[in-house]
Amino acid sequence: MRTTTFTRTRIVSLVVLAAIFVVLALLPTFYHGYWITEITDILRYAVLTVGWVIFSGPTGYMSLATAAFFGLGFYIAAVFNGPLPFVLVIIISGAIAFIVAMLVGALTLRLRGVYFAIFTFALVLLVNSVVLEVERLVTGTRGRFVEQESTNVAYWAMLIVFAFTLVCAVAIRRSRYGLALQSIGEYEEAAAHSGINVVRTKVLIFATSAFFMGMAGAIIATRRSYIDPGIAFNMNTSFLPVLMAMFGGMGNLVGPVVGAAVFTYLGDYLLSHIPDLFMLIFGVVLILAILFMPNGIIGLAQQAWRKIRGGGGKQLESEPEGGRRAPAGR
Amino acid sequence: MVAVRDIIITGLLLGGVFALVSVGLSLEYGVARVLNVAHGEFIMLGAFLTFWLFSSVNLNPLVSILVSGVFIFVIGWFLHSTLFRRLMDSSPSLEVFEGQSMLASFGLLYVVQNIARLIWGSQTHQVLFLSRTVTGAQIPLNRLVSLGVVIVIGGAFYFFLARTRMGKAIRASAQDPTTAGLMGVNIHTVLAICFGLGLAMAGIAGTLISTVYAIQTNMGLQYTVIAMIVVVLGGLGSISGAMIGGVILGIVSQLVTYFQPTMTFIAYYAIFIVLLLVRPKGIMGK
């Protein structure tokens, strides 16, 4: 729907993107080593971050439920991988995350932004306790062994899910839903009175974003041998995508992916070199990032670029829209 | 009958602590507009300060209340005057500020929790203080003392809000920051004091918690979630609502724990959902 006239730029970027995907897809055929695992991890966070941005970016509803949907997928893989084929497990995980998100969304997306943030924040702990309780009653265990997949299979699966997430995210942005979500984010009441079914739109897109999160969870679970609810529903999984999106910038989809890549790599690097100080440094970086680059890396780069070109240039994509909401109260 | 009495008394004690924690968060969010995800970390900090003073110089936890209260107040005041004030000035609207400050508080969560972990490690600690039970009841003395402290602090705070100049300024700012600013209230000072007070409440609650329960450096988040639930329960920004909500949640918590401890959180959440759907503005919400 974006009536961009930069068709050449667009073709070039599409070719570059396709090339990157081909190289990534072929990587395990000639390379075996650390980077396969590392890229899987980067792609995991890229899926979570892009998934989060699909809904929370334009609407400004800050969801902290990522860990709940990721954890569901994670847990479902632990239960079903082996008895069921891996592909099916991934799809089921996505589908269950989708359904749970529909229910949660239908209950909570009528509420104002802050309530929603709090509600989703607590949701992770709720799902965690429900799973614990179910396990206690049904199996009497605390954790589970997982049927593992090989490094390469997990890598490819994550790459496919990532490509799928990215394509869907672009498609949603360009579709009528993109405009609907943005208008909901900017003035929900006006959006409703202009004919947008705000509740349905929000619930549907919220659930769609959960679908990707669930799939990512299912894949990551198969890289572990043993899991328990505490591992599956780690609160950091909710926080990190928000930070990565903030860090990368939400004006377009490159930002979240770059944010995820930079953060994940730095995180893993710090974690392996100075494990004790990792989270501390992480927190400090986060605070500094919010203070000094509220539009993220990409926003900063765009700003610099505009300065170099002498200003006056039109912004390529839309302006940063994250978190910018007009009051939705009545 | 004994069971019922115990549930009510322990529930009240726990409820008092929840109320303190929630009033703190209510000050931070309702007045200063910071949905402080790191709130629980300052509970942890209060608890560990108490533990540290108790185990190193054998300082009475009741004295620690003062120490952790003042120390954490200063931290809060400092944080608001630097970090949050700056964010407030750079944010184009209140909504943007709320989002940004919440994210900054994630950063705080990591910073505080990890500094604490570097100092005190990740094992469980406990302050053994007045753990003998009072004759005739199965209630340990430390819980009764805690309840007393909560009541005193609650009363003092109420008096502060209702009677003092600063208290009135805080209430005015909670209602309408712009007008309060016009009426000659120095809004930044008031907000910094509110934020400091909010954190101090968390710190004091931490001190009390440390005398009753085992403490760990990762204990903060669960209290943050409880405080958020209580604050929504009582109505965002309503101090009295936070108090009532805290007590209700404390009693419910004890009731559920009596029957099935693992269900406690599920029960909180159920109350939360029902209340949000039935009365989204909270018990005392306007």
Next chain:
Amino acid sequence: MHLLEGEQVTKHFGGLAAVADVDFYVDEGEILGLIGPNGAGKTTLFNLISAALSPTHGKISYKGREITGLAPHQICRLGIARTFQTVKIFPHVPVVRNVMVGSLFGTGRRTSEGEALKKAEAALDFVDLTPLRDVPAGDLTLANQKRLEVARALATDPHLLLLDELMAGLTHTEITEAMGDIGQIRGRGITVIMIEHVMHAIMGTCDRIIVLDHGRKIAEGTPAEIAVNQQVIECYLGQDTSGDEEDAGS
């Protein structure tokens, strides 16, 4: 059958009746004015019609069908569009896409994006905003933002348009233009209900006027009848006129 009809429409806020037992109707092709002092319940009545609020009791029907209990987007798709007393636009979205929200979602039919764009452009043309089509809506002047709201409402293909204080805050020239616009809107076969404080505008534009005070309907009639109605005069005289009705009575 009236186009829109309300029976005993009532809305309580706590113990306070913002709108009490108001009967009203509007006929196809009419311009109905809604006046009254501040707090009389005019905007609340609009909110009830457009389903921003649901009535405590009473019933509202549109084209003979009861519409109480529907959601705002359903009301819009049925053909009732509105503007707001304080403008509610999408500030970071370009002007033309603001209007496209209306033409894409509000018409009640599945509209293709090309068609929606054409309709949006036509609506922009009608309110003379075509030169500003690619500007973020937040950068427009107040007068233009109000025009934008009208364009967005018109893009939903309404049969009934609710205009809430379209002229408040506009200059004299802009008011004259707005009056012309309303005439043209009627010319397109759209029925209009307008809330307005600018007396000469409402007297010059409306076919019929309803006067609300403290949530109750105190008078109804042609502009000429209302102008001499004793109760209305008292109600306006008894009220402090220093409010926001800059232009009242001029």
